[in-house]
Each structure stands twice: as structure tokens, then as C-alpha cells.
Amino acid sequence: MNKEERYSVALFVSVGHVIKAEKILKKAGIPHKVIPVPRSISSDCGVCVRFLTEDKDRVKAALSELVPINEFREL
Amino acid sequence: MDGESLIYFDNAATTWPKPKEMIEAMVAFNDSIGANPGRSGHRLSIEAARVIYSTRELICELINAPDPLSIILTKNATEGINCCLMGLLKQGDHVITSSMEHNSVMRPLRFLETKGVTVSTVLCSPSGEIDLDDIRGAINKHTKMIAITHASNVTGTVMPIEEIARVAKEHGIFFFVDAAQTIGNREIDVIKVGIDILCFSGHKSLYGPQGTGGFYLRKGLEEFLSPLMMGGTGSASEFERQPDFLPDKYESGTPNGIGFAGLAASVRFVLGQGVDRIRAREKTLTKIFLDGLKGIEGVMLYGVDDPSRRTGTVSFNIRGVSPSDISSELDEKYRIMVRPGLHCAPSAHRTIGTFPQGTVRFSFGFFNTEEEILYGIKAIEEIAKTYYNRER
Numbered sequence: 001m002n003k004e005e006r007y008s009v010a011l012f013v014s015v016g017h018v019i020k021a022e023k024i025l026k027k028a029g030i031p032h033k034v035i036p037v038p039r040s041i042s043s044d045c046g047v048c049v050r051f052l053t054e055d056k057d058r059v060k061a062a063l064s065e066l067v068p069i070n071e072f073r074e075l
Numbered sequence: 076m077d078g079e080s081l082i083y084f085d086n087a088a089t090t091w092p093k094p095k096e097m098i099e100a101m102v103a104f105n106d107s108i109g110a111n112p113g114r115s116g117h118r119l120s121i122e123a124a125r126v127i128y129s130t131r132e133l134i135c136e137l138i139n140a141p142d143p144l145s146i147i148l149t150k151n152a153t154e155g156i157n158c159c160l161m162g163l164l165k166q167g168d169h170v171i172t173s174s175m176e177h178n179s180v181m182r183p184l185r186f187l188e189t190k191g192v193t194v195s196t197v198l199c200s201p202s203g204e205i206d207l208d209d210i211r212g213a214i215n216k217h218t219k220m221i222a223i224t225h226a227s228n229v230t231g232t233v234m235p236i237e238e239i240a241r242v243a244k245e246h247g248i249f250f251f252v253d254a255a256q257t258i259g260n261r262e263i264d265v266i267k268v269g270i271d272i273l274c275f276s277g278h279k280s281l282y283g284p285q286g287t288g289g290f291y292l293r294k295g296l297e298e299f300l301s302p303l304m305m306g307g308t309g310s311a312s313e314f315e316r317q318p319d320f321l322p323d324k325y326e327s328g329t330p331n332g333i334g335f336a337g338l339a340a341s342v343r344f345v346l347g348q349g350v351d352r353i354r355a356r357e358k359t360l361t362k363i364f365l366d367g368l369k370g371i372e373g374v375m376l377y378g379v380d381d382p383s384r385r386t387g388t389v390s391f392n393i394r395g396v397s398p399s400d401i402s403s404e405l406d407e408k409y410r411i412m413v414r415p416g417l418h419c420a421p422s423a424h425r426t427i428g429t430f431p432q433g434t435v436r437f438s439f440g441f442f443n444t445e446e447e448i449l450y451g452i453k454a455i456e457e458i459a460k461t462y463y464n465r466e467r
Contacts, residue, residue: 014310014323015113015121016144019128036116046310047116047124 006053010063011037011070018047021067028062030055041073050075082411082447087228087256087388087418087438089278089285093341097283100340104333111329113309123332130335131322133342137350138273139264140291147322148289148335152255152276153179155290158303158325159251159272160184160222163296166191169217171248173205173234174198174426175227178419180253184222193217199426202379203232207242214246222251225261229423229434230378231361231388233261240269249296255279255288256386259345260353265291272296280353281345282441283338286331297321304328353441357387360439360448364389367452373463374455377427377434387439390427393455396462398435401455405435409454413437 012018018034025032032051041048051059053074063069083091104126110119112127131143140146149155160183164170172184174196184194195213199205210221221243226233236252243250251272254263258273259280265273270291277287292300297319305317306327318324345353362382368374368391377390393401398415405411416433417424424430437451 013318013320014308015124016128016131016322019121019124020144022125023128034121042313046113046312047121 007050007075008053008056009035009038009041009048009050009073009075010059011041011048011073012067013070015047017067018049021049021063021069024062024066025049025051025059028058030058030062032059038075080410082409082443082450084411084413084437084439084443084447084451086440086443087231087279087386087436088414090280090282090440090442092442093282093284093337094344096340096344097337101284101333101337104336108332108336110332111309112332114307114329126336126339127330127332130339130342133339133346134275134289134291136346137259137263137342138291139266141266142294142321144321145292145294146289147292147325148287148330149325150286150331151278151288152253152274153288154303155274155288156180156253157183159274159290159292159300160187161303162300163249163272164192164219167217168219169193169195169215171195171197171210171213171218171221173223175203175205175229175232175234175423176222176224176420177228177253177255177423178421179255180222180224181420181422196422199232201427202377203227203230203423203427204379205234205239207235207238210239210242214242214248218246218248220249220251222253224253224255225257225263226386226388227378227420227423228256228388229390229418229420229436230427231256231385231390231438232378233257233384233386236270237268244269256388259342259350260357260386262350262354265293277334277338277341280440281338281341283341284334287334287338292321292325294321297324300325302327348441356441357439358382360443360445361385361387361389363445363448364437364439364452367449368455371452371456371459373459377429389437389439390429390434391437391455392429392432392434393459393463396458398433400462401435401458404458405454409450411451411454 112123131146255276258275273291277283278285308323402415
């Protein structure tokens with residue numbers, strides 16, 4: 001992870017939603033990675049989508065009305 | 076036929092053989108993925124979730140469903156049917172069904188009757204056709220759902236789901252379709268037709284592994300549909316209450332990951348061949364078979380004449396000979412696999428007048444050949460000659 005780059009994660013209700021979001025972001029060409037939900041956020045065993053914080057609006061726009069996002073968190 | 080090969084005409088029960096892509100995908104899942112989807116954040120778990128999501132996507136493509144998450148995966152069509160009927164119909168509700176239904180629909184409905192649900196079973200014609208006016212006439216102010224098979228597993232008769240959907244829509248009634256016999260061999264567009272719930276089998280006309288099936292649920296319906304089973308979903312684990320979103324609300328416990336990996340490959344195969352082409356091929360085979368049987372003395376054919384209004388399933392009897400005797404003879408002497416009896420659909424057999432002895436059912440699939448059909452006709456001809464004449 002590059003130190004200067006700031007990352008955020010989008011949290012979803014289920015892994016199905018995460019995979020759906022992943023597919024949409026891939027298609028939209030927005031850099032992202034599916035990662036385990038960081039322990040600082042939740043002790044649940046789930047996964048979330050990490051992206052560059054500067055891309056937050058693009059992520060929001062791409063997913064709007066297609067996948068409900070539970071919440072955004074900055075890392 | 077070389078006398079060694081097996082001829083499989085029991086595709087309405089489960090298709091066989093399966094495309095080689097199916098087993099390759101299952102081996103690949105087993106060898107390089109294997110993990111429990113959605114139960115952890117490691118790469119194999121995520122990869123397993125991707126595979127299962129792709130299965131949902133492919134089914135969406137096949138039935139024109141808008142959202143992969145509205146495809147709930149189950150172990151067979153029966154599980155989906157039970158989930159939807161038992162979860163949606165409550166005391167005081169009325170449901171309309173047809174007399175051609177399989178027990179996967181009939182038995183849950185008979186059970187629900189004991190819980191205060193009323194059921195109207197619309198009697199179909201002896202060839203298995205339904206009259207729309209009979210459906211209209213059965214509607215009352217408590218009617219919540221019309222639950223109907225897309226095609227009979229006994230006669231292959233295809234139901235006019237487009238017209239029935241319009242009736243349901245006019246009256247604001249949920250429309251439930253059992254597509255166990257048709258998904259993959261007839262075009263189904265859940266949006267265009269107006270289907271609220273579509274239950275399907277993975278191992279029949281989708282050519283997937285046994286132990287796979289599912290249902291499509293129109294978005295928003297999850298509000299009215301209680302889950303049949305509850306348990307771990309890998310999501311919302313902090314709560315002891317079942318999640319209320321799709322598909323997790325109806326998918327508790329570890330899924331059949333390896334099965335759905337195989338199903339994805341099989342649906343890809345079906346999409347690759349094209350539903351139209353599969354349908355045309357089965358229609359050709361069915362027509363040859365029907366024409367062949369019409370000329371045999373003692374043979375009684377059931378279902379509609381027009382091969383475009385039926386699936387590749389054909390029921391018949393030879394006057395005076397029991398279906399199970401014909402079936403055994405076909406297996407032992409001709410190495411032809413078929414299914415005799417009631418086919419888990421006693422009501423359908425009452426409708427066509429073959430209860431309780433049933434019929435002999437030949438059901439064709441994509442992998443059957445013209446040569447096999449002709450051999451099947453010849454076998455029936457010989458059996459009819461031997462036994463029918465002896466009975467007379």
C-alpha cells in the first residue's frame with residue numbers, strides 16, 4: 001500500500017452484494033479490491049470493497065440504485 | 076444400435092448424460108477453490124462466492140431476471156416450491172392451481188389446506204390443457220396466488236403462462252410458475268410474462284448436477300415471504316434474527332458450492348447451444364416419436380397432438396399391458412431407460428384417465444439422437460405386437 005494514497009472501504013450486507021459491487025466497479029474501471037472487513041470496523045467474518053478515497057464519488061455513482069451500500073469508512 | 080449402448084429416455088426425471096463442461100467445473104472447484112462461500116474473507120472463500128454469484132448471473136440471463144441477487148439457490152425445485160408456497164400462503168388465503176401439478180406443488184398445498192388455506196384445483200382436459208375461464212371463475216376476494224406448472228411432467232403439455240399471468244395481473248394476484256420441466260428448453264422471460272415466482276430444477280433441462288435448483292423472486296416479494304429454514308448465512312452475524320434481504324433470507328447453511336459450480340457451467344452450455352435450438356431439437360425428436368407411435372396398434376397416446384405445444388415428454392400405454400412391465404422389458408431387452416407409473420403426479424393421471432396404473436413415459440433431451448428414437452419406436456412396436464395381441 002502506497003503511504004500517500006488514502007483508502008476507504010464500502011460495506012455491504014452480504015458477500016453476494018460485495019461480489020455484485022465488485023463486478024460493477026470492474027466494469028466501470030474504478031480500481032478496487034475485495035478485502036476482509038478490517039477488525040477495527042467489525043468483528044464479523046465478512047468482506048468489503050476497498051478503493052481510493054478520492055474515488056468515493058465515482059464508487060457511489062457507479063453503485064447507486066444497483067447495490068445498496070451499508071456504509072463507507074475511511075481507513 | 077450396437078446392442079451395447081444404453082439409451083436414456085428419462086430426461087424429465089434428470090437429464091443424462093451431462094455436458095462434460097459440468098464435471099470439469101466441479102473438478103476445478105474441488106481442486107482449486109473448495110472453500111465455504113461468504114463465510115470468511117480469505118481469497119478462496121471470496122472465489123467460491125464469485126462462482127456462486129456467476130451461477131445466479133447466468134440464470135438471470137436465461138430468464139431475463141433483472142438482479143442476480145433475486146435468484147435463490149436451493150437443493151432442487153421442490154425446496155424452492157415449498158419455500159414459496161409455505162412462506163407466502165397464510166390462513167384465510169386462497170390459491171388456484173391446476174389438476175396437472177406434480178406432488179412438489181400438490182403436497183405443500185394439501186398441507187396448507189390443513190392450516191386454513193383454501194385451494195381450488197382447476198380440472199384440465201384429458202390432454203392436460205387448462206381453460207382460462209375456469210381460472211377466472213375460481214378467483215375470489217381471498218385469492219392470493221395462482222400456482223401452476225409451466226409444463227406437465229406426465230404429458231409434456233405446455234401451459235399458456237402468458238395468458239394466465241395476464242389474468243393474475245388483472246386481479247392483483249401473485250403468479251407462481253413451476254418451471255422444473257421447461258427452464259432451458261423453452262424461452263422464459265419473467266419480466267415480459269409477469270412472473271412473480273419461478274421455481275426451477277438445476278439437474279433437469281439445465282443439465283446441471285443433482286442437488287441443485289432454485290427460484291426467482293420478484294423484488295419486493297421478500298417482504299411477504301417468510302423463510303422455510305433459518306440459520307447461518309455469513310451475513311449480519313451480529314444478529315440472532317434471520318436477515319431480511321435477498322438472497323440470504325432464504326439461503327441458510329453452507330450451500331452446494333461444487334454443485335452450483337457445475338450448474339454454472341451447465342447453464343453456460345445451455346446458453347451456448349441456445350434455448351431455441353434445444354427446443355427445436357427436442358421438438359423434432361418428439362415429432363418423430365409421436366408419428367411413430369401413432370401407427371402402432373394397441374398404443375394409446377396422451378397429451379396434445381401439436382409438438383410445438385409440448386415438451387420432449389411423451390406418455391403412452393399399450394392396451395392391456397402394465398406400464399411397469401413395458402418399462403422392464405424396455406430396460407432388460409432393449410437397454411432403454413424410461414419411467415413407468417404415476418411420476419409423482421397422481422392428480423395429472425386422474426385428469427388424463429390413467430390413475431392408478433399410470434403410463435410409460437419417454438422423455439427426451441438434447442443428447443438423444445434420431446437413431447435412438449427410431450430404435451425406441453421399433454422396441455415399442457415389438458412389445459405391442461407380442462403382448463397386446465396376446466392379451467386380445
